[in-house]
Amino acid sequence: MKASPRLRSGRKVLRRSRVVWGSRRVWLPRLVFWSGAVAIGLVSVLFAVLADGAQHLFGELFISQDGWRRYLPLLVTPAGFALCAWLAATVFPGSQGSGIPQAIAARHLRDDEDRRPILSLRLALGKILLTVTGLFCGASIGREGPTVQVGASVMLTAARWGGMSQERGLILAGSAAGIAAAFNTPLAGIVFAIEEMGRTYQARTNGLVLTAVILAGLASLGLLGNYTYFGMTRDTVSIGTDGALVLACGIVGGLLGSAFSSIALRATRRIRRWNALAPLQRTVVIAAVCGSAVAAIGLVSGGLTFGTGYEQARSAVEGTQLPWYFFLAKFGASLLSMISGIPGGIFAPSLAVGAGLGSAIGSLLGSNIGLAALLGMAGYFAGVVQAPMTAFVIILEMSGNHDNVIPLMCASMLGYGTARLISHEPLYHALSRLFIADAIRRRRLSSRDAEPSAGQG
Known part of the structure; x- marks a missing residue:
């Protein structure tokens, strides 16, 4: 007995779906992306613990002391600033400042070589270490902006490993996941991605941003539990x-x-x-x-x-x-x-x-x-x-x-x-x-250096 045309068509679709979903090319990028989102949540929690510990240690060593020790910040703070600036300029160039401008700039740059100086795992590590050092020295800074650069770096690195395209969308997703995990504010992470990071936001990045925020948020919740950053307030404006x-x-x-x-x-x-x-x-x-x-x-x-x-x-x-x-x-x-x-x-x-x-x-x-x-x-x-x-x-x-x-x-x-x-x-x-502008300048210099070599060849 022959199968009906509708049944044969259904079997073809089923076989094709099994082939596609069983393909390594389909699953590997997804697994790498999901792993990257979870990693952002875990790194954000570690960053928060280190930053809070550094700030608390500064207070214990200097602020709560009596006598001459309370004046030690006059030496420790400028020395710490100088050390952080020197390390940022020599060991971790591109880690200066908030980190959000770097993530925005990376979305406008088209070549991966131009993005590497401002988004990479090495820079993410440097960003965490130097921000924590700055807090230990009494700097009036926060970890939330740096978490955006860290999240974008982790996600872009995951994309390189997994052979994923859509780099601009992945940077956006990593940035949103960083904000969501840093503040435990998933909605703010999504809004931040749309309003601040991606003023040319594309609808096709919705899934990337939502998935990254959810997985990073779950990782953060699993370690710290559900909390509100400033506690609960019941007062209402009239x-x-x-x-x-x-x-x-x-x-x-x-x-x-x-x-x-x-x-x-x-x-x-x-x-x-x-x-x-x-x-x-x-x-x-x-x-x-x-x-x-x-x-x-x-x-x-x-x-x-x-x-x-x-x-x-x-x-x-x-x-x-x-x-x-x-x-x-x-x-x-x-x-x-x-x-x-x-x-x-x-x-x-x-x-x-x-x-x-x-x-x-x-x-x-x-x-x-x-x-x-x-x-x-x-x-x-x-x-x-x-x-x-x-x-x-x-x-x-x-x-x-x-x-x-x-x-x-x-x-x-x-x-x-x-x-x-x-x-x-x-x-x-x-x-x-x-x-x-720095990326354009680097590209022009490299092109200028390449011209004599080409002429000699």
């Missing part, structure tokens, strides 16, 4: 009574955030031009000078401005009034740490500045300090990076209170709009162009 607070936090936060971004960009460009005459020596000198200023600010503020600022931000979110000057001191320490050129991010310090600003505004208006801190973080962070969706989503997930969605949106949009009126150049994208 538009009737807290409308002035939302407006003030958004507008003032946007003004201060755009000031940070503008000053950082101008200072970075001028320092790069000044360093061109004697790159290594002047790089180390600038780092040491910035480290000395960071140490001085830290001592004057009673140690509040050293490190990420996570503890101060969390205490503000929980309702503790921060000193009125904290946001100004943390602003200065974070700005100096960034322009020093040492590896380290601005995510956590920016949230701390925003929390301090909100705390000061809340105290002035007689508002709830915890709510004011959240709104201040949204306005300031959106002003710094000009990414309002990322700002309110990441703060929403970190605080665990979904009743404040609209007020956080308003504060973020006000901060973003105010910043755009002053500065039309988003910080990370402006910095990424410096790395793209």
